[in-house]
Amino acid sequence: MADEKKKKGSSRRGNKSNTYDDGADASPSGLQCPLQGSARVIKDHCADWHNHIDKWNGMNDAGFNIINKIINLRLQAKSDGQRKVEVRSVATTEAEFMSDEHDGMPEGLEALCEQLTTIQTSMATLMKKMAAITKHFQGVEKLEQKRRNPNMYASPMFTSWSVDKFVQASQHLQDMYQQELEVKKVIVEDVAHHDDRDIMMMYASTWLHQPYIEDDAVVTLESMLTETGFR
Amino acid sequence: MANSSKIFDLMHKQLRKSFKNIESIKNVWKNTCSTALSSLNSLQNVAEQYHCILRCVRSQSPDFMLVKRFPDIHERIQYKLIQEMELLIEKLQINIDELQAILSKVHQQYVNSMAVYKKNAEHLPLDKITEGTATWPSVADMLEWLQDVDALFNFLCENQRQVLASVNYNNEELMQSLSTKWKRGNRETEESLENVLAHVSFFMADG
Numbered sequence: 001m002a003d004e005k006k007k008k009g010s011s012r013r014g015n016k017s018n019t020y021d022d023g024a025d026a027s028p029s030g031l032q033c034p035l036q037g038s039a040r041v042i043k044d045h046c047a048d049w050h051n052h053i054d055k056w057n058g059m060n061d062a063g064f065n066i067i068n069k070i071i072n073l074r075l076q077a078k079s080d081g082q083r084k085v086e087v088r089s090v091a092t093t094e095a096e097f098m099s100d101e102h103d104g105m106p107e108g109l110e111a112l113c114e115q116l117t118t119i120q121t122s123m124a125t126l127m128k129k130m131a132a133i134t135k136h137f138q139g140v141e142k143l144e145q146k147r148r149n150p151n152m153y154a155s156p157m158f159t160s161w162s163v164d165k166f167v168q169a170s171q172h173l174q175d176m177y178q179q180e181l182e183v184k185k186v187i188v189e190d191v192a193h194h195d196d197r198d199i200m201m202m203y204a205s206t207w208l209h210q211p212y213i214e215d216d217a218v219v220t221l222e223s224m225l226t227e228t229g230f231r
Numbered sequence: 232m233a234n235s236s237k238i239f240d241l242m243h244k245q246l247r248k249s250f251k252n253i254e255s256i257k258n259v260w261k262n263t264c265s266t267a268l269s270s271l272n273s274l275q276n277v278a279e280q281y282h283c284i285l286r287c288v289r290s291q292s293p294d295f296m297l298v299k300r301f302p303d304i305h306e307r308i309q310y311k312l313i314q315e316m317e318l319l320i321e322k323l324q325i326n327i328d329e330l331q332a333i334l335s336k337v338h339q340q341y342v343n344s345m346a347v348y349k350k351n352a353e354h355l356p357l358d359k360i361t362e363g364t365a366t367w368p369s370v371a372d373m374l375e376w377l378q379d380v381d382a383l384f385n386f387l388c389e390n391q392r393q394v395l396a397s398v399n400y401n402n403e404e405l406m407q408s409l410s411t412k413w414k415r416g417n418r419e420t421e422e423s424l425e426n427v428l429a430h431v432s433f434f435m436a437d438g
Contacts, residue, residue, distance in 0.1 A: 198290070201283035201284075202280075202305075205308060205312070209308055
């Protein structure tokens with residue numbers, strides 16, 4: 001199903017003339033005509049939402065793996081450090097011990113942090129694309145408002161949603177992902193600076209479970225896809 | 232006399248069928264066991280995360296940036312974790328239902344064999360049914376084994392039901408001991424199943 005969506009989403013960029021096949025199956029009224037204008041923009045962007053969220057989830061998993069590695073490194077370093085204290089409790093002076101203990105980060109930690117930062121940066125880029133979709137939707141909404149008779153209600157684009165519903169849905173998704181991105185930023189900045197197990201576990205858990213992506217994110221996305229005829 | 236040997240044949244046939252069924256049930260049960268254990272491990276894992284977060288919130292360490300920046304984050308993450316635990320509990324509930332189905336089948340084997348015995352008890356003298364050969368166990372032994380297996384599965388089912396009913400997300404010690412409690416009786420059941428099936432292997436092969 002995901003592959004299919006990707007194909008639909010990217011066909012817009014790949015081949016402009018090949019609009020017939022793409023649009024035909026989307027017409028909920030069963031009319032075999034290519035989608036054009038506002039409807040086409042909205043349908044393509046709904047597919048984009050699906051692809052972006054898919055990509056986001058992939059990055060989320062990759063980031064989680066790295067965070068796990070960071071945590072393991074830190075815990076390992078901590079237990080090694082404690083062992084050192086036991087072994088040479090009296091043998092070394094305090095000054096020597098301190099210099100030895102705080103001489104730097106565990107090996108490989110920096111590289112992992114860099115990887116994590118890269119992932120977070122890609123997520124930020126993706127976020128910009130998500131925000132652009134909402135912008136586009138708002139543009140379409142304005143256009144439709146101009147075209148419409150001001151005394152009439154907005155007519156549905158596909159099955160039942162008018163354009164402003166799409167704008168709302170997109171804005172809702174965008175807000176959730178924006179907030180989640182902020183959370184991830186803090187995690188990336190702070191995760192390597194702790195060696196308390198509970199705090200690190202909380203960071204890992206927060207990264208994985210994405211607390212600001214609420215339950216209705218799935219419903220919203222699925223509604224958009226159903227509305228535009230992808231489902 | 233001829234009649235009696237015919238009835239013996241009938242009894243043996245039923246017992247053979249029962250043990251064959253039990254043998255096939257064994258693999259189904261093992262599958263159920265391993266899915267349950269993986270769900271339990273996940274549950275313990277999520278519960279551990281949940282308690283780490285509770286401790287983080289309680290300790291309110293001042294250099295914890297995440298909570299400082301997002302004051303409601305722990306509530307949200309706890310909600311997500313509880314949701315996940317609920318899902319896993321649901322899976323375990325399904326698992327217990329599967330075990331219940333297995334138990335009913337095992338029980339049926341005992342009931343069926345016992346029914347044949349009771350119906351023909353007058354033609355099956357005690358000295359005959361307690362007499363076994365080197366390869367064929369006696370009828371009395373085999374009936375007893377069926378009953379034992381039935382009782383073991385009964386225990387498994389009741390135990391797991393009780394473990395699941397005792398779940399309390401806020402009790403860390405309890406959450407971490409779930410899988411040990413859940414597994415209670417598994418090893419004994421497996422051993423005695425293997426044992427019984429080994430004892431009747433020649434008997435089943437001769438049928």
